[in-house]
Amino acid sequence: MAWVETENRYGDGRVHDAxxxxxxxxxxxxxxGGAIAVEALCSMxxxxxxxxxxxxAYGIYPxxxxxxxxxxxxxxxxxxxxxxxxLRRHFAVVHDEPIPTRETxxxxxxxxxxxxxxxxxxxxxxxxxxxxxxxHHVMRINTTLDGAFVVSSGKNMGIFKGVGHPDQIAEFxxxxxxxxxxxxxxxxxxxxxxxWWGGAHPFGLLDWSVVHNGEISSYGINRRYxxxxxxxxxxxxxxxxxxxxxxxxxxxxELPAELxxxxxxxxxxxxxxxxxxxxxxxxxxxxxxxxPLLMNGPFTIIVARQGEMMGLGDxxxxxxxxAGIQGSILYVSSELASIHLVAPGIxxxxxxxxxxxxxxxxxxxxxxxxxxxxxEPAHV
Amino acid sequence: xxxxxxxxxxxxxxREKVVRMDARGLAYRALNAQLDRAFAExxxxxxxxxVHGQRYIGTNLQRQVRIDIHGVPGNDLGAFxxxxxxxxxxxxxxxxxxTMNSGLLAIHGSAGDIVGHSMRGGSVFVRDDVGYRVGIHxxxxxxxxPTVVIGGTAQHFLGEYMAGGVLLVLGRWLxxxxxxxxxxxxxxxxxxxxxxxxxxxxxxxxxxxxxxxxTLDDHALIEGSSRDSTSSLSSK
Numbered sequence: 305m306a307w308v309e310t311e312n313r314y315g316d317g318r319v320h321d322a323x324x325x326x327x328x329x330x331x332x333x334x335x336x337g338g339a340i341a342v343e344a345l346c347s348m349x350x351x352x353x354x355x356x357x358x359x360x361a362y363g364i365y366p367x368x369x370x371x372x373x374x375x376x377x378x379x380x381x382x383x384x385x386x387x388x389x390x391l392r393r394h395f396a397v398v399h400d401e402p403i404p405t406r407e408t409x410x411x412x413x414x415x416x417x418x419x420x421x422x423x424x425x426x427x428x429x430x431x432x433x434x435x436x437x438x439x440h441h442v443m444r445i446n447t448t449l450d451g452a453f454v455v456s457s458g459k460n461m462g463i464f465k466g467v468g469h470p471d472q473i474a475e476f477x478x479x480x481x482x483x484x485x486x487x488x489x490x491x492x493x494x495x496x497x498x499x500w501w502g503g504a505h506p507f508g509l510l511d512w513s514v515v516h517n518g519e520i521s522s523y524g525i526n527r528r529y530x531x532x533x534x535x536x537x538x539x540x541x542x543x544x545x546x547x548x549x550x551x552x553x554x555x556x557x558e559l560p561a562e563l564x565x566x567x568x569x570x571x572x573x574x575x576x577x578x579x580x581x582x583x584x585x586x587x588x589x590x591x592x593x594x595x596p597l598l599m600n601g602p603f604t605i606i607v608a609r610q611g612e613m614m615g616l617g618d619x620x621x622x623x624x625x626x627a628g629i630q631g632s633i634l635y636v637s638s639e640l641a642s643i644h645l646v647a648p649g650i651x652x653x654x655x656x657x658x659x660x661x662x663x664x665x666x667x668x669x670x671x672x673x674x675x676x677x678x679x680e681p682a683h684v
Numbered sequence: 685x686x687x688x689x690x691x692x693x694x695x696x697x698x699r700e701k702v703v704r705m706d707a708r709g710l711a712y713r714a715l716n717a718q719l720d721r722a723f724a725e726x727x728x729x730x731x732x733x734x735v736h737g738q739r740y741i742g743t744n745l746q747r748q749v750r751i752d753i754h755g756v757p758g759n760d761l762g763a764f765x766x767x768x769x770x771x772x773x774x775x776x777x778x779x780x781x782x783t784m785n786s787g788l789l790a791i792h793g794s795a796g797d798i799v800g801h802s803m804r805g806g807s808v809f810v811r812d813d814v815g816y817r818v819g820i821h822x823x824x825x826x827x828x829x830p831t832v833v834i835g836g837t838a839q840h841f842l843g844e845y846m847a848g849g850v851l852l853v854l855g856r857w858l859x860x861x862x863x864x865x866x867x868x869x870x871x872x873x874x875x876x877x878x879x880x881x882x883x884x885x886x887x888x889x890x891x892x893x894x895x896x897x898x899t900l901d902d903h904a905l906i907e908g909s910s911r912d913s914t915s916s917l918s919s920k
Contacts, residue, residue, distance in 0.1 A: 347737045350712070350758075578887060620840070621816045624778055624797060640777055640796070641737025641756035653775065655796065655815045657839060675865070 355499025358465025458511025824848025
């Protein structure tokens with residue numbers, strides 16, 4: 305993809321990795337300004353190298369809450385023209401506008417950024433669900449419209465990302481002006497694919513956002529499995545395939561986050577053998593059914609959708625993940641200090657085990673895992 | 685300078701010079717540069733306030749000085765250090781004491797993954813829990829032996845590829861007779877000793893290690909190390 309080559313101004317598609325992740329959900333539903341995510345992410349500046357940062361925010365478009373919001377990037381005017389025509393052929397566009405940005409030192413040659421609030425045209429849905437219809441068109445745009453790219457496509461959420469450091473991308477997109485109850489954020493240190501605007505994290509499809517640190521060495525088999533189920537992997541990156549795997553398991557096959565986690569980071573066979581019989585039977589069946597979606601290699605991800613956030617690391621924890629609870633807010637991050645920075649005095653922090661999901665849901669008070677909840681808090 | 689020319693009577697008692705620094709908003713390079721300058725100018729100890737994830741604090745520091753850290757320090761705290769005493773009055777992150785040569789790192793809380801990574805000497809004492817792969821690649825040489833004492837429990841792959849030194853896990857949260865939660869203990873280990881309080885999970889021991897009853901020497905070592913740890917962690 306020519307776009308990829310033009311935006312990696314360092315020409316270094318392959319350097320070592322240590323991306324920074326941060327996310328939080330206020331399970332009471334209260335909205336918080338983007339400055340929290342920005343401050344936390346910027347404290348982990350060393351984890352990235354300026355080749356990509358981004359933010360996903362939920363609850364930010366209450367006035368359009370029932371419409372799909374498509375955040376799009378276009379490399380040139382012609383691409384935007386074609387994309388505009390395409391969207392109006394397949395959606396009723398209720399409102400559209402440029403995504404507000406400001407000129408920012410160090411942000412070079414940004415693409416044209418636009419957002420559409422739209423509803424699918426029922427006459428064209430042909431028996432598909434709304435969500436499947438949206439996925440279909442996002443895939444078509446990303447594979448066939450040269451120079452156009454859909455960044456996020458969910459309701460009442462949006463993804464803001466690009467090539468730059470966390471503070472630069474935040475300033476550019478005016479992140480502090482948004483208020484959401486759930487935020488995830490990413491500071492990129494690209495490894496196997498170049499830094500470019502569309503390749504920054506979070507990755508999105510429908511209201512999913514995925515931020516990822518690490519490297520999925522099972523990419524080939526994961527990708528083939530996603531493609532068998534109708535997903536077009538256009539970006540040659542493991543995070544993209546992870547996003548589609550999440551959509552397949554958690555939306556289409558309706559697995560709860562905890563079971564999807566057991567697919568992505570299944571216990572080792574010798575650990576399965578030690579589990580109580582019912583749990584062992586369940587996890588063995590999942591492993592047998594969804595073996596091709598086992599994510600091998602070092603990774604930590606934060607996955608989010610409306611009302612739900614999950615942090616998950618690989619089964620032998622080759623990438624860091626820490627979690628914390630303060631009041632109704634659940635935090636997850638690559639580094640503990642970032643949580644303490646935005647939640648001063650936080651008393652309940654822990655290190656999840658590899659493969660142990662940390663899940664926060666609207667309306668559910670987050671709780672410490674059973675294995676450590678009996679301990680006295682380390683600090684007050 | 686030749687030490688033989690200085691008789692004990694001529695040595696002046698060392699005067700304490702304490703510096704305080706507010707780390708809020710400082711990038712790690714700036715903070716570490718300030719710290720280096722203070723010690724070069726004769727400070728004997730430094731109090732760092734409002735630390736929030738700055739990396740490499742005390743890295744490669746080769747002086748008999750003390751650093752007190754308030755807030756959460758970043759990764760690779762005290763890496764390569766040779767001599768200092770560092771106290772963290774909170775939790776710490778990953779890579780504490782990475783390849784340290786000598787000195788003392790006291791974490792008055794929990795620490796993250798790979799505590800004591802490739803450590804060659806000195807002591808790391810952690811009051812509470814630690815993450816994965818603690819003591820990975822620790823090594824000893826002649827009479828130089830690194831020691832890591834954990835007051836709480838450790839997560840998995842404790843002592844991975846360990847080549848020397850001592851890892852002591854006191855498990856103070858654990859009920860007696862409980863199975864220690866650490867799995868894959870000593871995977872790839874080929875030297876040194878790990879002392880675990882509680883029953884090790886034998887189904888998940890590293891393939892390269894075996895269990896042995898404590899000898900009198902072991903008892904003495906455990907007693908000495910836990911006493912040192914307790915005294916460092918109870919000092920303020």
